[in-house]
Amino acid sequence: MADQLFNIAAVIMLISLVLAIVRLLIGPSVGDRAVALDAMTIISLSLIGWIALSTGRGIYMDVALVYGLISFVGIVAIARYLERGL
Amino acid sequence: MIIQIIVSIGALLVLIGLWGLLTRRNLIKMIIGFSIMDTGTHLIIVGLGYRKGATAPILDSSITPGTHFVDPIPSALVLTAIVIGLAVTALMLAYAVRLHSSRGSALIEDFKENTL
Amino acid sequence: MNIAIVIILGVLMLAAAVTALYLKSLSAAVIAAGAVSLLASVIYLLLAAPDVAMTEAAIGSALTTVVFLYALSRMRGTKKEDPRD
Amino acid sequence: MEILGGIFAIAGSVFLFLAALGLIRMPDMYDRMQAGTKATTLGTMLFLIGLAMAEPQWVGKSALLILFVIFSNPLSSHALARAAYHAGISLGERAACDELAGACEDEEETA
Numbered sequence: 001m002a003d004q005l006f007n008i009a010a011v012i013m014l015i016s017l018v019l020a021i022v023r024l025l026i027g028p029s030v031g032d033r034a035v036a037l038d039a040m041t042i043i044s045l046s047l048i049g050w051i052a053l054s055t056g057r058g059i060y061m062d063v064a065l066v067y068g069l070i071s072f073v074g075i076v077a078i079a080r081y082l083e084r085g086l
Numbered sequence: 087m088i089i090q091i092i093v094s095i096g097a098l099l100v101l102i103g104l105w106g107l108l109t110r111r112n113l114i115k116m117i118i119g120f121s122i123m124d125t126g127t128h129l130i131i132v133g134l135g136y137r138k139g140a141t142a143p144i145l146d147s148s149i150t151p152g153t154h155f156v157d158p159i160p161s162a163l164v165l166t167a168i169v170i171g172l173a174v175t176a177l178m179l180a181y182a183v184r185l186h187s188s189r190g191s192a193l194i195e196d197f198k199e200n201t202l
Numbered sequence: 203m204n205i206a207i208v209i210i211l212g213v214l215m216l217a218a219a220v221t222a223l224y225l226k227s228l229s230a231a232v233i234a235a236g237a238v239s240l241l242a243s244v245i246y247l248l249l250a251a252p253d254v255a256m257t258e259a260a261i262g263s264a265l266t267t268v269v270f271l272y273a274l275s276r277m278r279g280t281k282k283e284d285p286r287d
Numbered sequence: 288m289e290i291l292g293g294i295f296a297i298a299g300s301v302f303l304f305l306a307a308l309g310l311i312r313m314p315d316m317y318d319r320m321q322a323g324t325k326a327t328t329l330g331t332m333l334f335l336i337g338l339a340m341a342e343p344q345w346v347g348k349s350a351l352l353i354l355f356v357i358f359s360n361p362l363s364s365h366a367l368a369r370a371a372y373h374a375g376i377s378l379g380e381r382a383a384c385d386e387l388a389g390a391c392e393d394e395e396e397t398a
Binding site: 164165180187 | 204219245246251258261269276
């Protein structure tokens with residue numbers, strides 16, 4: 001029962017990943033694309049948590065930890081570039 | 087089944103990267119195409135080491151006797167190749183920045199033989 | 203289930219790769235190339251290679267984007283400072 | 288307990304879906320940023336709480352991950368909004384007033 005609930009959650013997250021990447025592909029300005037990349041990073045972090053649960057390996061959660069630490073470096077670099085400060 | 091899908095996705099990525107490398111005029115776009123090609127080859131190599139129903143070859147408490155592992159050699163090779171790919175990309179970007187600062191343009195047609 | 207997720211992520215990767223090469227704006231192309239690396243990292247995790255996924259997330263997605271944007275800002279800077287071009 | 292974790296995970300993924308829907312449907316960039324960063328933070332937190340309920344031995348990693356998300360996601364969204372304002376992306380025609388307009392000039396004078 002709980003596994004089915006988590007599978008439904010994974011399907012909803014995949015749909016939202018598709019929607020976020022659609023905004024990344026059609027976004028009119030660079031800022032829209034950066035926001036979509038940020039949302040994609042967070043959604044795929046949750047997806048990695050689901051993969052760790054479905055395969056039963058606790059070591060996969062470490063990948064999500066690296067995602068959480070590293071992901072905002074890229075976004076801050078994009079922001080500094082847009083601000084002409086990099 | 088999953089290996090064929092992964093290998094075909096990787097091969098398509100290599101082809102897309104090669105197309106970008108050959109047809110784009112801006113140096114930065116060509117380097118982006120090269121980096122996409124890099125990702126495609128890494129995907130092919132990792133995909134060839136996958137076995138159905140296997141798990142990662144890392145020993146912890148959730149491993150029981152009789153568990154199947156994937157081949158660890160391709161992932162070790164790809165681990166090195168990713169780092170070297172970053173170094174190659176950074177070297178190409180350094181050349182692009184030097185060319186742009188000396189010639190004032192990043193388009194490939196400004197670097198022909200007869201304009202030297 | 204796994205195969206469906208791999209197909210969806212692969213199609214999204216191909217779309218992002220084609221978009222990265224089609225876009226006129228260079229910084230948008232760099233962001234799309236970062237998205238390709240991000241999705242590749244999830245696929246590596248599905249292929250049971252968490253070490254490769256970790257390295258790809260740290261180096262391929264974050265550090266490559268930073269290096270590209272640094273080079274772009276250097277190119278923009280020389281153009282602005284040198285009025286002869 | 289596992290069923291409760293699954294319900295938390297469904298709630299989190301629904302918030303992630305609403306965030307992605309907001310990314311598609313919102314009219315200008317600052318609205319999209321509002322939808323795309325706040326809702327994803329809440330959704331990820333709920334999903335990770337559900338994950339920790341379903342697998343109780345992962346509660347340390349989930350707590351650390353929630354801490355990282357709480358620290359890094361508002362920081363990156365703030366940097367993006369500031370950069371978008373400085374890069375000259377317009378607020379949209381429905382914006383009532385631009386309270387940052389004077390503040391930016393002051394900052395440039397003092398700098």
